[in-house]
Amino acid sequence: MLKLFHLIKLTLLVLLFLPIIHVYASQPANNISSSAWFSPCSDGSTIRFRTGFERQTQVTSRQASQQARFVGLSDTDVCEKKNQTVSPEEFRLGRANIQFQGGNHKDRRVQIIKEPGVPNNQVLQFWLQNPNVLGSNRLPLKGRVQMNVYDNKNIRQLKMSVRMYLHPDFNYVRTFPGKMKWLTISEWWNNAGWTNEPFPFRIAVHIIKKNPRENSPLVFKVHAQVQIVDAETGKKRWNTKIWESVNRDFIIPVGQWVTLEYGFLEGDSKNGHFFLAATAEDEERTIIFDIKDYTQHPDDPNPDGLSHFNPMKLYTSSKLTEHVRSQGGALQILWDDLQLTACRTKSKTSDSDCAIR
Numbered sequence: 001m002l003k004l005f006h007l008i009k010l011t012l013l014v015l016l017f018l019p020i021i022h023v024y025a026s027q028p029a030n031n032i033s034s035s036a037w038f039s040p041c042s043d044g045s046t047i048r049f050r051t052g053f054e055r056q057t058q059v060t061s062r063q064a065s066q067q068a069r070f071v072g073l074s075d076t077d078v079c080e081k082k083n084q085t086v087s088p089e090e091f092r093l094g095r096a097n098i099q100f101q102g103g104n105h106k107d108r109r110v111q112i113i114k115e116p117g118v119p120n121n122q123v124l125q126f127w128l129q130n131p132n133v134l135g136s137n138r139l140p141l142k143g144r145v146q147m148n149v150y151d152n153k154n155i156r157q158l159k160m161s162v163r164m165y166l167h168p169d170f171n172y173v174r175t176f177p178g179k180m181k182w183l184t185i186s187e188w189w190n191n192a193g194w195t196n197e198p199f200p201f202r203i204a205v206h207i208i209k210k211n212p213r214e215n216s217p218l219v220f221k222v223h224a225q226v227q228i229v230d231a232e233t234g235k236k237r238w239n240t241k242i243w244e245s246v247n248r249d250f251i252i253p254v255g256q257w258v259t260l261e262y263g264f265l266e267g268d269s270k271n272g273h274f275f276l277a278a279t280a281e282d283e284e285r286t287i288i289f290d291i292k293d294y295t296q297h298p299d300d301p302n303p304d305g306l307s308h309f310n311p312m313k314l315y316t317s318s319k320l321t322e323h324v325r326s327q328g329g330a331l332q333i334l335w336d337d338l339q340l341t342a343c344r345t346k347s348k349t350s351d352s353d354c355a356i357r
Helices: 002-017 078-082 168-175 318-326
Strands: 021-024 046-051 058-062 067-071 095-099 108-115 118-128 140-150 157-166 183-189 201-208 219-229 236-247 257-265 273-280 286-291 308-317 331-343
Touching: 058 108, 108 140, 108 331, 118 140, 118 308, 140 318, 157 308, 168 318, 168 331, 201 236, 219 273, 219 286, 236 286, 308 318, 308 331, 318 331
Parallel strands: none
Antiparallel strands: 021 058, 046 331, 058 067, 067 095, 095 140, 108 118, 118 331, 140 308, 157 257, 157 331, 183 201, 183 308, 201 219, 219 236, 257 273, 273 286
16 A cells, blocks of 8 residues: 555656646647658659648647647648658758747647537637737737748749638727738748848738728738848848738638638749739639749849748737737637648749649
8 A cells, every 4th residue: 555655656746747738739649749740742853741730730839938839640641642752851841830939828829729610620720819029128029920831941932822711800900090011921031030041031921901990901911021230230120122012902801711822933033933812712713912023132142942931920010919909809810721832943834833823
């Protein structure tokens, strides 16, 4: 009996000092491999990955961590069907994870949930209620929840599609006083600004409220920027625009699924190409942006492909985040059916696996 008591005591102590893990999931975590979820496959010239966030997909994070990771199995059998293998080191999609930048699960979170009204479908939820990014003065500055695909190699062309659902709380975004200039939903880095690579360049896709009137519609905006160092302060900043476009014709629906189709082709002002099409549920496909311009830094003599990108993102100002919270809501985006196709060579032919159409 005494031995049993000591065994129970030892077991409780072990459990007490284990790292605390938060698991946001809709299924039990039996037999889950931490490396299996993001396993893009390659035939040497093309990489493919797709997921509907089904099967045993989960998002896990440590309590104090500002990152979370996907675990389980993505619902793809591309490798088996095509007899393909994991991408070679010199041509690859790097690692995928979730990044925050402050706060805890009461402020922001990412989890796999059942689609509202469709219990047999799992989706990825981005949720942001408090600005979790603090400024240098320790006051709320921004809110960030994003998926990273980082440390890619020789990704010269990429095609992506994903379904996006703006939760009805996005109607509070429409009541934001004045214009709402940026809420980023994807970002494309060639090169990144935090890696000390030369010639930092990015393309950012935003949801904006162009009209300052209350209840005005939400539309898409995209711009390309380079990072410069301020001569007076020595600080890096991104406000030098290479190009910019706003589509005022397509009204982004709230409470309705929209399929987004992206295309990225690395190139200069004559050969670069960035593309976005949107198809609202039960409606016709609309080309939002079809931009033939720089998708690399104009001064970069040897661009090396899309080194980092954020396929899905929820990133905006503290003022907008706090406004939505003051109305009793939270910024929420649901994502589903992510598909990536990446190529190591640049091709404008229509029969390319990465062709922008």
